[in-house]
Amino acid sequence: MTLSAREQYRILADSVAEILPEDEFVAKLERSVQTGVPLRVKLGCDPSRPDLHIGHAVVLEKLRQFQELGHQVIFIIGDFTAMIGDPSGRSKTRPALTLEETKANARTYLEQVGILLDVSRAEIRHNSEWLAGLTFAEVIRLAAQVTVSQMLERDDFHDRFEREQPIALHEFLYPLAQGLDSVHVRADVEIGGTDQRFNFLLARELQKHAGQEPQAIVLMPLLEGTDGVQKMSKSLGNYIAVLDSPREMFGKAMSIPDTLIVRYYRFATFATAEQAQQMEQQLQAGTLHPRDAKALVAERLVARYHGDDAARHAREEFDRMFRHKQLPDEIEIVELELAHPVSVVDALVAAGLVPSKSEARRLIAQGGVSVDGDRVTDIAARLAEQSEFTLKVGKRRFVRLRLRSR
């Protein structure tokens, strides 16, 4: 069921941020169709951060399309680089991983990828295969292929250089290592987020040096995080993880700013361009309420990772909790041995709802704490002589506390 190059292009070019260079990409597709040889499509993975979020999914979805069109997907586990310790930028201590950790992380990573596409059909390689054995002489020869000013073209290097912030020498080596990966797997296409443009282009240079046809580059848009400003990333804490529970996923999706609704619809739930456009119009015309639009996006998102039932349930629960301010139907139960009388402050800390007593006092003073539905107003309040309480902090932190007397 091989589609023509043109049809493939139409599918693959949809929703990309950029394809570089466009004509080479088309030529590769045409040749693939003619010869029946699938394209080798590379995706690099960072095993130091195995938690996938829905921003990654934008790329994986595209990869899935390649796979469905019969092309060969290649995952490169960056185990070698992870073992050395990625310095990139400001993250101060990103400790070097052991081989075992790297392996375990890679496994988790691929499990999560498996939610979105068929990992069993993909080629999985570790870059330690070819990087670990390089001699220093080879590294120098490699480094000689690129100039410092070329390196400084890269956005973040440039930026840091301008701002007089440190750039460690070995940071220059990472793009080179990544580029070597492309050479070693003979990638026809490399796919990633738009922030990878420089690295991917550098890989083309290395491939040319190695006498290979340079890879085409498919760049996917970077999804903004739930804060609506910065790109989604784990370290910024503005992400929705692929493994988030339905409730969390739904809630986080509901917390995105209105301006992001259509974008999430499109790139997080993979609505078609037409659907997205339609939503946009309805929002503008006022026929679709932003809240409802967001709920639709949230529900579709949950449905993708947890199924339709879970999605519906998450939606109902969200309405119950936030529109009607009732309790969720499942509350974590914490059992503690505390002797009466127990102060509310102590209970909050013991139940793990707040990190310190000072914090608990602050929250009470601000009216953010309730016990069995009644707001606590007194910092020195104590729990009544009963064995079970529902503690609530803010709008969405609940615990059912069971006290056992000793």
Place this chain on the structure above:
RNA sequence: GGGCGGGUUCCAGAGCGGUCAAAUGGGGCAGACUGUAAAUCUGCUGGCGUGAUGCCUUCGGAGGUUCGAAUCCUUCCCCGCCCA
């Protein structure tokens, strides 16, 4: 090797002998409002403790001067820029 500028609370960044747990912004949290964990507004944001202008621990590390130090001195570590 030399010169200069730096290392402050989650982040950025003021402070430069007491009035500093430390300005301001960001982030986070809470409240009000609401259409949601949107937006907006308000408050809080080291720990312990309370009828408190209370106690303790923090300003790269270690010492020291002083009644008193984030602020001065010594030394060590780290970073940036420039010159060589």
